[in-house]
Amino acid sequence: MSFLLKSTKERADVWGALFRSELPDLPFHVWPETGNPEDVQFLATWEPPPDLLTTFPNLEVIFSVGAGVDQFDMTRIPDHVTIIRMIESGLTDGMVEYVNWAVLTLHRDILAYVRQQRQHEWKPVHNKIASQRRVGVMGMGTLGSPVASALAGAGFLCSGWSRSRHEVEGVTSYAGPDELDAFLAASEILVCLLPLTDATRGILNASLFSRLPKGAQIVNVARGAHLVVPDLIAALDSGQLSAAILDVTSPEPLPADSPLWDDQRVLITPHVASVSQTETAGRVLLDTVRRYLAGERNFHSMVDRSKGY
Numbered sequence: 001m002s003f004l005l006k007s008t009k010e011r012a013d014v015w016g017a018l019f020r021s022e023l024p025d026l027p028f029h030v031w032p033e034t035g036n037p038e039d040v041q042f043l044a045t046w047e048p049p050p051d052l053l054t055t056f057p058n059l060e061v062i063f064s065v066g067a068g069v070d071q072f073d074m075t076r077i078p079d080h081v082t083i084i085r086m087i088e089s090g091l092t093d094g095m096v097e098y099v100n101w102a103v104l105t106l107h108r109d110i111l112a113y114v115r116q117q118r119q120h121e122w123k124p125v126h127n128k129i130a131s132q133r134r135v136g137v138m139g140m141g142t143l144g145s146p147v148a149s150a151l152a153g154a155g156f157l158c159s160g161w162s163r164s165r166h167e168v169e170g171v172t173s174y175a176g177p178d179e180l181d182a183f184l185a186a187s188e189i190l191v192c193l194l195p196l197t198d199a200t201r202g203i204l205n206a207s208l209f210s211r212l213p214k215g216a217q218i219v220n221v222a223r224g225a226h227l228v229v230p231d232l233i234a235a236l237d238s239g240q241l242s243a244a245i246l247d248v249t250s251p252e253p254l255p256a257d258s259p260l261w262d263d264q265r266v267l268i269t270p271h272v273a274s275v276s277q278t279e280t281a282g283r284v285l286l287d288t289v290r291r292y293l294a295g296e297r298n299f300h301s302m303v304d305r306s307k308g309y
């Protein structure tokens with residue numbers, strides 16, 4: 001049996017050294033060098049090679065090196081293969097940091113001041129303080145819950161919405177489709193941290209925007225395909241929304257002719273909100289493989305194929 005990594009050189013160097021020293025009996029290969037493909041028991045990758053089934057007939061576990069698994073075509077991964085996604089502290093910390101920045105940027109109207117600066121315009125706007133600002137986090141999972149907790153800790157009136165109810169101190173909890181409207185009505189700044197599934201694709205659309213308070217602002221740090229771009233632009237034009245920070249687009253990179261590039265109500269970052277940190281993620285990977293080799297089969301980072309995340 002062996003472990004195969006298909007990722008960056010930095011990860012290959014650091015994780016290779018870690019695995020070789022801590023699990024010397026498990027051969028560690030770095031794509032495109034696979035060793036004997038029949039020996040590959042574990043594969044860690046962002047995107048699996050196209051001919052996964054035939055190339056690695058004895059594959060048991062596929063790890064996503066990121067938090068999401070929407071890039072995996074589940075129909076091509078045999079049922080007996082366990083899918084495990086990345087849950088690690090560095091990834092969470094990075095997301096908390098980015099969303100704090102994005103929410104503060106919108107909360108303090110910084111996009112408007114950047115526009116004013118370009119016009120040499122000095123026009124202060126009376127601003128609220130955090131305890132007067134309602135922020136909603138869609139998706140209260142591994143990333144959404146600590147994000148909401150940090151926003152509440154910074155003083156915002158924070159709510160969270162997910163499929164099942166998550167109680168987080170200082171955060172008002174909403175769950176399921178029946179409570180979505182009440183959640184949206186309480187979200188002047190809406191943060192999307194949902195996984196991309198059939199149920200959530202296109203969820204940031206005209207209907208949802210119309211249920212937010214007038215002039216609401218959005219932060220999308222989940223996936224570009226959650227957002228219907230023409231609906232966003234129409235909502236910005238009508239004043240239903242006033243600004244958006246988008247870390248993700250569909251497709252990526254954002255095409256050169258996208259109207260989003262030059263829209264001064266929109267701030268775009270190139271999918272940098274958070275990434276798996278090499279040191280901490282390597283330790284998590286090693287720990288999971290060790291536990292798997294010891295016979296454990298239940299991991300909280302295991303993907304539920306029926307839910308798609």
Ligand code: NDP
Pocket residue numbers: 066067068069095138139140141142143144161162163164165166176193194195196197199200221222223247248271272273274275309
């Ligand atoms: P989790 O799976 O831990 O959490 C997902 C949350 O969304 C859960 O609370 C879940 O509810 C909720 N949810 C899922 N489907 C629905 C639905 N149909 N209706 C309501 N709630 C729903 O994911 P993570 O927090 O780890 O990551 C979230 C996403 O963030 C990733 O899938 C990825 O797309 C994105 N991401 C973006 C990064 C970036 O740099 N921009 C970096 C890392 C991740 P429940 O708890 O009830 O299951």
